[in-house]
Amino acid sequence: MKEEQEPIKKVNEPNLIPQLTIDCVVFGFHDGNLKILLLKWKGTKGWSLPGSIVMQDESIDDAANRILKERTGLSDLFLRQFHTFGEVKRYNIAKHSKMLAHLIEKNLWFERAISIGYYALVDYTEVFPRPDEFSDACEWWELEELPTILFDHKKIIQKALQSLRLELNFQPVGYNLLPKKFSMPELQRLYEAILGKKIDPRNFQKKILKTGVVNRLNEVKKGVAHRAPFLYSFDCKKYQQVLEEGGLFFS
Amino acid sequence: MKEEQEPIKKVNEPNLIPQLTIDCVVFGFHDGNLKILLLKWKGTKGWSLPGSIVMQDESIDDAANRILKERTGLSDLFLRQFHTFGEVKRYNIAKHSKMLAHLIEKNLWFERAISIGYYALVDYTEVFPRPDEFSDACEWWELEELPTILFDHKKIIQKALQSLRLELNFQPVGYNLLPKKFSMPELQRLYEAILGKKIDPRNFQKKILKTGVVNRLNEVKKGVAHRAPFLYSFDCKKYQQVLEEGGLFFS
Numbered sequence: 001m002k003e004e005q006e007p008i009k010k011v012n013e014p015n016l017i018p019q020l021t022i023d024c025v026v027f028g029f030h031d032g033n034l035k036i037l038l039l040k041w042k043g044t045k046g047w048s049l050p051g052s053i054v055m056q057d058e059s060i061d062d063a064a065n066r067i068l069k070e071r072t073g074l075s076d077l078f079l080r081q082f083h084t085f086g087e088v089k090r091y092n093i094a095k096h097s098k099m100l101a102h103l104i105e106k107n108l109w110f111e112r113a114i115s116i117g118y119y120a121l122v123d124y125t126e127v128f129p130r131p132d133e134f135s136d137a138c139e140w141w142e143l144e145e146l147p148t149i150l151f152d153h154k155k156i157i158q159k160a161l162q163s164l165r166l167e168l169n170f171q172p173v174g175y176n177l178l179p180k181k182f183s184m185p186e187l188q189r190l191y192e193a194i195l196g197k198k199i200d201p202r203n204f205q206k207k208i209l210k211t212g213v214v215n216r217l218n219e220v221k222k223g224v225a226h227r228a229p230f231l232y233s234f235d236c237k238k239y240q241q242v243l244e245e246g247g248l249f250f251s
Numbered sequence: 252m253k254e255e256q257e258p259i260k261k262v263n264e265p266n267l268i269p270q271l272t273i274d275c276v277v278f279g280f281h282d283g284n285l286k287i288l289l290l291k292w293k294g295t296k297g298w299s300l301p302g303s304i305v306m307q308d309e310s311i312d313d314a315a316n317r318i319l320k321e322r323t324g325l326s327d328l329f330l331r332q333f334h335t336f337g338e339v340k341r342y343n344i345a346k347h348s349k350m351l352a353h354l355i356e357k358n359l360w361f362e363r364a365i366s367i368g369y370y371a372l373v374d375y376t377e378v379f380p381r382p383d384e385f386s387d388a389c390e391w392w393e394l395e396e397l398p399t400i401l402f403d404h405k406k407i408i409q410k411a412l413q414s415l416r417l418e419l420n421f422q423p424v425g426y427n428l429l430p431k432k433f434s435m436p437e438l439q440r441l442y443e444a445i446l447g448k449k450i451d452p453r454n455f456q457k458k459i460l461k462t463g464v465v466n467r468l469n470e471v472k473k474g475v476a477h478r479a480p481f482l483y484s485f486d487c488k489k490y491q492q493v494l495e496e497g498g499l500f501f502s
Contacts, residue, residue, distance in 0.1 A: 017270050020365060060337030060365065084335045084367050086311030114271060114311065114367075116335050162495070169420040197496070244413070245448070 016053045018107075021115045022063045023051040023085075023153065025160035026072065027194075028124025028140055029177045034193040035124055035142055036157065037071065038149075039135035044099055046150040047141075049157070050132070051115070053108060064118040071138060072127045078176045079120045082163035083156075086114040091151040103134070119160040121174045143196075165195055172213065172239050183221045183229040184208070213239045267304045269358075272366045273314045274302040274336075274404065276411035277323065278445075279375025279391055280428045285444040286375055286393055287408065288322065289400075290386035295350055297401040298392075300408070301383070302366070304359060315369040322389060323378045329427045330371045333414035334407075337365045342402040354385070370411040372425045394447075416446055423464065423490050434472045434480040435459070464490045 026037035038047040050071040054063040060081070069075050093100070093111055103109035129138035141147065149157070167173050174190050188204050208214055215235050220228035277288035289298040301322045305314045311332070320326050344351070344362055354360035380389035392398065400408070418424050425441050439455050459465055466486050471479035 017363075017365065019268050020271065054337070054365075056363065057339060059339050060335065081335060084311065084332060086305070086367065088308060088310050112268075112307065114268065114305075116337065116365075165496075166421045166494070170417045195496070243417070245416075245446070 015056055016108075017056060019110045019113050020054050021051055021113045022054060022060060022067060023049045023115045023117050023156055024064060024067050024071075025049060025082075025117065025119040025157055026068065027119060027121050027160075027164065028127065029121060029174065029190060029193055030123055030125050032189040032193055034196075035140040036146070037127075037129055038139060038141050038147070039071075039131055040137035040139070041099060041150060042134060042136050044150075045148055047147045047153075048135075048150040049153045050138075060116055064116075068120055070132065071130055072122060073130070074122060074127060077120045077122060078174060079118055080163075080167070081116060081118050083117045083159050084114060085117060085152065085156060085159075087152075088112060090115070096150070115156070117156050117160060119164055121164075121177055123177055168194060171243055172234055172236075175234050181217060181219065181231040181233055183231055185229060187214070187232070211242065213242060266307050267359075268307060270361045270364050271305050272302055272364045273305060273311060273318060274300045274366045274368050274407055275315060275318050275322075276300060276333075276368065276370040276408055277319065278370060278372050278411075278415065279378065280372060280425065280441060280444055281374055281376050283440040283444055285447075286391040287397070288378075288380055289390060289392050289398070290322075290382055291388035291390070292350060292401060293385060293387050295401075296399055298398045299386075299401040300404045301389075311367055315367075319371055321383065322381055323373060324381070325373060325378060328371045328373060329425060330369055331414075331418070332367060332369050334368045334410050335365060336368060336403065336407060336410075338403075339363060341366070347401070366407070368407050368411060370415055372415075372428055374428055419445060422494055423485055423487075426485050432468060432470065432482040432484055434482060436480060438465070438483070462493065464493060 028035040028037060037050060039050055040047050050067050052063060052067045054060055058066070061079075064079060064081070065075065065077070068077055068079065090113070097104075100109050104111075124140055129140065131138040143161070146154070146157075164173060168191060173194065177190060178186055184205050185201070187208065188199060188201060191204070192199055209216075213235055214232045217231045217233060219231045221231055222228070279286040279288060288301060290301055291298050301318050303314060303318045305311055309317070312330075315330060315332070316326065316328070319328055319330065341364070348355075351360050355362075375391055380391065382389040394412070397405070397408075415424060419442060424445065428441060429437055435456050436452070438459065439450060439452060442455070443450055460467075464486055465483045468482045468484060470482045472482055473479070
């Protein structure tokens with residue numbers, strides 16, 4: 001019987017970029033509700049973000065897409081890099097030493113790693129979350145009711161949410177979560193879910209229309225008996241132009 | 252005579268993070284004019300951004316501050332991380348192999364590096380630019396008249412400018428470039444220099460005042476004979492609140 005032996009892992013495993021990771025904050029939206037995707041580490045009660053190392057022959061964008069494809073089954077997602085986390089001591093390594101020992105041994109975990117944060121927006125009814133090899137659950141959590149979060153991932157989640165909210169000021173965040181033709185109340189529900197606050201409908205409509213980035217169509221929403229709302233679509237060309245010229249506020 | 256011998260450099264020099272760099276886009280503003288700080292590589296006609304490796308015991312923010320302090324002499328700058336550049340082939344290494352040979356040999360340059368971009372805003376009359384050990388000049392350049400730019404640094408400059416412009420939509424960019432009490436035309440000149448376009452003064456004043464992030468003071472600008480403009484100051488508390496609640500556009 002031929003016995004196969006694993007090659008001895010060298011320090012600085014040559015096919016990965018040492019001390020660099022990607023962490024993904026996956027926001028799930030459906031019917032006015034915003035959730036977040038978390039993984040439960042095997043043998044612990046702690047939850048973390050979906051993440052991975054970066055391979056030498058892989059761009060950081062490709063690494064983020066790979067992680068999301070593996071966890072959600074989805075590709076071509078609305079995915080944005082939002083911040084890189086590079087404190088010297090991002091987390092208490094001693095606290096997690098037992099949990100991470102086998103990873104550190106395999107050079108898949110470093111005492112210090114710089115993590116590039118990406119956020120994604122998906123329709124959570126389209127996702128079948130799958131745990132990775134280090135976790136035994138992958139589930140959606142309400143933002144207001146998060147479980148125990150490992151490492152510095154709570155900070156990463158907060159920064160992602162802040163970035164997502166601020167990006168509403170200058171770009172068409174989450175257009176992939178709406179039907180191609182949408183009503184103003186549908187767009188407003190998406191924005192309210194992201195902002196975590198109610199917006200005055202008349203102000204909202206006025207502001208959005210003034211930017212010129214949505215076009216009113218000669219159609220109303222079907223299946224609505226009385227006062228059916230008009231339908232709109234995004235004007236992607238105009239949006240691109242606004243983006244290049246400095247965003248919505250000074251447009 | 253005692254001969255000192257340099258220790259042999261090991262692969263993955265232990266005191267730096269391998270394959271990670273910082274590049275800084277330093278915007279200089281003065282009197283309505285926006286410039287950018289570039290370094291001329293020794294023995295070439297090419298210019299690049301001020302940048303450096305990151306040490307193992309140094310946060311990425313500290314590394315960026317160190318670079319800026321070394322090149323400009325300034326600390327406590329308005330400094331923002333804006334994007335991380337992680338393509339597999341960010342630049343044509345073969346094209347620059349001669350210029351970089353001594354750096355690659357010393358493990359100070361890698362075939363692939365991920366670069367974290369920071370931008371800074373300074374008053375360029377306060378800066379005495381200093382070249383680093385790899386460059387023989389460090390100078391301000393007009394954005395419209397850039398020289399030959401090395402590597403992918405043109406892309407990094409463009410992304411920095413886009414980020415700076417977009418951040419005007421939701422945060423007090425460049426408040427450090429204005430006197431504590433400033434007139435509306437002074438604020439507008441800063442915004443116009445960054446946006447690279449004229450803004451209608453009445454619209455500008457209306458929009459800025461509506462956000463509530465600047466307070467009108469009971470003072471007018473001195474030394475102006477007729478129709479002296481009122482002075483304003485930033486309301487930092489209000490700005491922080493707007494930032495946390497999702498920016499100016501939906502405030």
